[in-house]
Amino acid sequence: MVKRFPVLLALLLGGTGCARDAYFQPDARVAYPAPLAPNADSAVVTAGRHYRRGPLGRLLLGAHYRRAWATPVELPVFYPKNVVPGGLKFSKLGGGFQTTSATLTADDGRAFAIRTIDKDPYKTLPKVLRQGFVLTAVRDATSAGMPYGAMVVPRLAQAAQVPHATPRPYYIRTDEDGLDIASERFRGKVVILEQKLEGKANLTPLLRGATALEESEDMLEERYHSQEHTLDEAAFLRARLLDLWLGDWDRHEGQWSWASFPQENGRTLWRPVPQDRDQVFFRFNDGVLTWLVSKIVPKFRTFGPTYESVEGYTRNARFIDSRALSELPREQYLRIAQDLQQKLTNEVIHQAVRGGLPREIYALEGPQMEAALRARREKLQRVAKRYYAHMAENVLVAGTDQAEHFVVERLSDTSTVVSVYRLGGNSKAAPDSLLYRRQFHPAETERVILHGLQGKDLFTISGAVTHSPFIDIYGGPDEDTVRDTSRVSGLRKKTRYFDTKRNNEYEGGPETKDQRTHGVESHAFDRDGSGR
Known part of the structure; x- marks a missing residue:
């Protein structure tokens, strides 16, 4: 039986996955291969119907968000010339290992990131594992992420007084050629578009008074070079408690920008700007095998009414946490947690979830997500105590x-x-x-x-x-x-x-x-x- 396990797992996953492209849906549109009408405003698509599994597969690998990935939703079609006034032009390809991404620029200098909702961890694996059931099993874990979760966050972050981007989902036509050399990579896929909160040209009204936006690497260089630069630890703690509430476990230093604010004493105060919400509402430990994996890999924490390991939720952020949360006392953790509890009301939660999820996905997941957020909000001060104890x-x-x-x-x-x-x-x-x-x-x-x-x-x-x-x-x-x-x-x-x-x-x-x-x-x- 042990020798047959890899074959059994491969069957559960729908094949050996040896071919790189055969695993994924050929086109996100449900009507594929029928052509999309010229100048169509919208299309009915699925984020990833290749994540569907039978009863045994769901038992062993978890139900995850497979229904959300495979449920048809209506999304707008992406036209680079029309999405913002003056249109968007291709700038450069992104360097992500799992998502296809690119930077687009507007006439006014603003930069936008476009990336696929679906992921391919092919490049993250050692070469000897880039085939067969291991590759397919790792690919399947993408279904643990809520494909439309990032769209729920802006209203919640706004209420919490945490800066945020505003991602929007689109479908890209199979004949789209307005993305230059990136066009072929994006065709037929569901994508997220959001303004990049990096660089002075991308300062938004949410960051009124800031004079620059820098990546963590550049901000830390300034912080450690000169006594004239300090970090707003209270603002960072507020953002990190929001992360814990959302179950967002992937908050490493590359997931942040920093806005610089000149102070009256001539110094510079840096405030955090969270980015990339791909892992909010993560659901992983609902299968026999994935439950075992979650016990071995602490960072794979599951979003639900109760908080799992704070150490696990914060493991990926250990580097930036240690540098941006070194001074605050326990009392401040509790004060900020209490303030978040007051601001994140039931109505705020409902409007964020209802307005952020496509209506078809809200019918599947919305009420459960809202209930979990309400339950987690009530426990936020207890979690703040545990977070403080871990950091202390x-x-x-x-x-x-x-x-x-x-x-x-x-x-x-x-x-x-x-x-x-x-x-x-x-x-x-x-x-x-x-x-x-x-x-x-x-x-x-x-x-x-x-x-x-x-x-x-x-x-x-x-x-x-x-x-x-x-x-x-x-x-x-x-x-x-x-x-x-x-x-x-x-x-x-x-x-x-x-x-x-x-x-x-x-x-x-x-x-x-x-x-x-x-x-x-x-x-x-x-x-x-x-x-x-």
Whole structure:
């Protein structure tokens, strides 16, 4: 039986899937191969009727959103010349591994992203797995996503006071040639079109007062280079709690843009702008095999009336979360969660779901989706507590490429305070110098990681207590000074210092574990998520 399992699975999935293109529907139109009338305004289509399975297939692989993928809906036909005033012109192909995507531009400089609703994970697999039942099984998992879910989000995000794009679904004719070299790739497919929230030309009224829109990589470069750049952590937390409520588990750093807002003190405040809502309302663990997979791969969390693992929902966002949620206390998590509960009313939920889903899909999924959103809203403060507890376990506190003074005060068994000040040219704290401050409780926080980055940084640790979080110090490539006079009862040293042996001033105490080496590995800090 074990040897026959791959063959059985292949049969359940509707074939071996060896041919790359044979798996997918040849055309989204239900009437295919009959031609579409010239200048037709709309067409009756399915997002993916190839995801239909028999009873045994649904039992083992899950019902997912197969009915939504296979249900005919009426969508407008996409005409590049007519979709916005002045039309859209092809700019470049996208670089996504699973969706076919391209950038289109309008006469006024605005950029729009167009991408297929359906996905093909072919390129994400090792070459040895790009055939047979494994490829087909991975392709089948696309049906766990709600094909029209992204269209529900704008009204919810608007009520939550979170910036958003406004995606619209279309069908692309089989004879469309207005997309230049991308035309052939999109023909016969259902697509989503939305304005790209990147670059100054794409600033919308939702971002009134902003002067630029940058990707996470560019924003983080500014943040870590200069003390004049800070992140709006409260706005990011609001967006992340909305993500949790929507069950959107794929919120890595590439899914965000950042709007820059000049401040009266001459500094720049960066606020988050979420993008790409392909994984909202994800439904995965409703089959025997997919339930087992969800236990092995924590990020595949299923949307429903109850929240599954917060750690799983947030795993893909671990990098950006650690950099944009380092300062906020537990109370602020609860305040923002409560505010969201008040703003996301039953009427807001109904209007968003009813107005966002095609009417045929609303009849299948709408009432269930609304009920789940209402139930999740009532639990949002509890989830905020769990999210805070998860984020508080290990906290990253990073400086900039300028000189800073990191002050760690072990005040009591329940309070360790970490502050960061800007240093002036005389190595003294400059006026208006506080950059960061947070109180840590050892029952919540196991470790605080300090990164000085470049600049001549000063680290001082003081206090005599019984309990305290571990403090890890990474000085950075320039000359740094570490002075540790603290004491913590216990056998394990609570402060570790990572740097090079030369060109640093070190005054360790009984709590300091000297981890300095002759190499420069300790200077590594991943600024943009590339791992470098």
